[in-house]
Amino acid sequence: MKKIVILTGATGGLGREFLKQILKEEVDEVWSIARNSQKLLELQKEYGHKVIPVSADLSDIKGIQQIKELLQEKKPLVAYLINNAGSAKMGKYSDFSIEEIDRTVNLNCKAPVMLTQLCIPYMGKGSKILNISSASAFQPNPYINLYAASKAFGKNYSRALNVELEGTGITSMAVCPGWVDTELLPKEINGKKVRYPGLVTAERVVRQAIRDAKKGKDMSVCSLYVKCQHLNVKLLPQRLVMKIWMAGIGKYLGDN
Numbered sequence: 001m002k003k004i005v006i007l008t009g010a011t012g013g014l015g016r017e018f019l020k021q022i023l024k025e026e027v028d029e030v031w032s033i034a035r036n037s038q039k040l041l042e043l044q045k046e047y048g049h050k051v052i053p054v055s056a057d058l059s060d061i062k063g064i065q066q067i068k069e070l071l072q073e074k075k076p077l078v079a080y081l082i083n084n085a086g087s088a089k090m091g092k093y094s095d096f097s098i099e100e101i102d103r104t105v106n107l108n109c110k111a112p113v114m115l116t117q118l119c120i121p122y123m124g125k126g127s128k129i130l131n132i133s134s135a136s137a138f139q140p141n142p143y144i145n146l147y148a149a150s151k152a153f154g155k156n157y158s159r160a161l162n163v164e165l166e167g168t169g170i171t172s173m174a175v176c177p178g179w180v181d182t183e184l185l186p187k188e189i190n191g192k193k194v195r196y197p198g199l200v201t202a203e204r205v206v207r208q209a210i211r212d213a214k215k216g217k218d219m220s221v222c223s224l225y226v227k228c229q230h231l232n233v234k235l236l237p238q239r240l241v242m243k244i245w246m247a248g249i250g251k252y253l254g255d256n
């Protein structure tokens with residue numbers, strides 16, 4: 001039986017880093033999932049035969065079915081499920097079409113839950129589920145509201161699942177980084193260069209996440225900056241927390 005990793009969003013900033021670091025573990029294959037098949041083939045070229053490209057749109061139920069069928073056909077041992085694919089759009093509530101809302105919730109909320117449900121029967125003692133959430137899950141965040149709310153969903157789902165899995169040897173952990181230097185973050189908004197406080201590298205987030213998962217933690221927070229943020233939002237009233245957030249992003253909002 002092959003010991004595998006299922007990694008979604010493998011071609012993005014954090015995904016590529018997860019791929020690089022997880023290949024150092026004793027695993028036979030990394031099923032690397034994203035929509036762009038060309039980029040997946042390039043990953044295979046760069047990292048070798050253990051990388052199995054799986055082109056699937058996880059915001060579509062057909063993409064989830066595709067993974068279900070692969071699991072049924074190959075019957076692997078899933079050592080790691082890394083639910084990393086996600087999309088983020090900043091903007092006012094009215095900037096979102098119904099279709100965008102549907103795709104965002106499908107990708108950021110439904111896909112990780114459905115993949116988790118599909119993978120658990122193929123897991124064993126020591127298997128690990130990593131759900132890439134965000135520090136934005138800690139508080140309500142106007143103007144990245146849908147994204148932040150979707151990440152809060154993932155964090156809570158992941159931690160509660162970890163309790164339900166007690167005694168199985170399988171663990172579930174939410175990874176909650178602050179700003180990470182990847183393509184996801186716009187460099188400019190409304191003509192203004194964006195400064196991301198506490199920005200960290202993908203390498204650091206992933207190194208800490210894998211280390212924390214091995215320790216059996218249910219949440220991974222990688223920098224002192226985010227640890228302080230986490231504590232502050234627990235202590236301060238939520239209205240004040242949102243005011244502080246708005247003071248930070250106000251200059252990028254234009255005529256909203």
Ligand SMILES: NC(=O)c1ccc[n+]([C@@H]2O[C@H](COP(=O)([O-])OP(=O)(O)OC[C@H]3O[C@@H](n4cnc5c(N)ncnc54)[C@H](OP(=O)(O)O)[C@@H]3O)[C@@H](O)[C@H]2O)c1
Nearest residue numbers: 009011012013014034035036057058086134179180182184
């Ligand atoms: N960067 C940050 O500051 C930050 C902070 C906290 C948390 N996060 C979270 O970390 C995760 C990875 O973010 P990142 O910064 O690495 O983003 P990224 O560079 O934009 O990569 C996103 C990845 O997801 C894939 N993807 C997007 N839509 C998909 C779909 N419908 N079906 C399947 N795959 C899809 C993309 O490939 P295709 O486009 O080819 O499908 C790509 O591989 C996300 O969940 C994000 O919310 C990021």
